[in-house]
C-alpha cells in the first residue's frame with residue numbers, strides 16, 4: 364500500500380454509510396500536499412429552463428460510493444500516484460449570480476496558486492466562466508474540450524452576459540481559450556436561426572455535431588483531438604446533457620439524439636496523455652433524475668476524468 368489517500372472500500376464500510384465525499388475519499392480542509400482537489404459548486408441560478416443543479420454535487424457524491432479505485436478497462440490507478448481529496452463545496456451566494464461567480468474565481472485562484480488540479484462537480488454551466496478566468500490567469504489561454512448538447516455561445520440571455528448559455532462566447536472574448544483549439548462535441552437541437560453555430564466556427568471553434576457522431580466510435584475522434592492539442596494546457600468541461608436523455612435524463616435542458624454512455628467513455632479515455640489542468644462536470648439536476656442514473660453516470664465520468672490526469676499510474 365502507499366501513502367496516498369484512498370477511497371473507503373465497500374468491503375470495509377458498507378457503501379451506504381460513511382462520509383458523503385467523492386468516492387468516500389478523505390475530506391480535506393486545506394490544500395496542503397494535494398495534487399488534485401475535488402470540489403462541489405452547488406449552483407443553479409445561471410440556468411434558463413429547469414433548475415435543480417444546486418443539488419448536483421451532493422447527489423454525485425452519493426452515487427460515487429459505488430466506484431472502486433482501479434479502472435479495469437484502461438489500467439488506470441489514479442489513487443496510487445496522486446494525492447486527491449474532496450475539499451467540500453464552495454460557499455456560493457445563492458441570491459447573487461455575479462457574487463457567486465466572483466467567489467468561484469477567488470476560490471480557483473487559491474487552488475491553482477497552491478499548484479493543485481481542480482475537479483469540479485457542478486452546478487450549472489455558468490460556473491465554468493469564472494473557472495476559466497482563473498485557469499487562464501495561471502496558464503494563459505488554454506485548449507478547451509467542451510462536451511455538450513449546446514454550444515453555450517449566446518451573447519446575452521434576458522440582457523445578462525453571464526449565464527449558463529453565454530460562457531464560451533465570453534471565454535472567447537476575454538481571450539481565456541485558444542479558439543482554434545476549442546472542440547465542441549455533441550452539439551445538437553433546434554436553433555433560433557439557421558446560422559446559430561457558424562459565428563463560433565468563424566472564431567475557430569471546431570464543432571462535432573451529435574448527428575455526425577451517431578453510430579460511430581469516439582476513440583478515433585478523441586485521439587485526433589489529442590494530437591491536435593499536443594502538450595499545451597487543456598481544460599475539459601463536460602456538460603452531462605451531451606449524453607442522450609435516455610442515459611442522462613436528470614438535467615436542465617435535455618436534447619434528444621445525444622451521445623451514448625460508451626461514446627462518453629471512449630472520448631474521455633482517448634484524451635489520456637493530454638496536459639489536463641482542470642476539469643468539471645456540470646448540469647446534473649437530481650430532481651429530474653428519478654432513477655439516480657444521471658448522477659451515477661456523472662460520478663463515473665468524473666472518475667474517468669481523474670484517470671486521465673497527468674501523473675496517473677497505469678498498470
Ligand code: MN
Pocket residue numbers: 488511513515527602646
Ligand atoms: Mn452547457
Ligand code: MN
Pocket residue numbers: 511512513602604605616646
Ligand atoms: Mn448543455
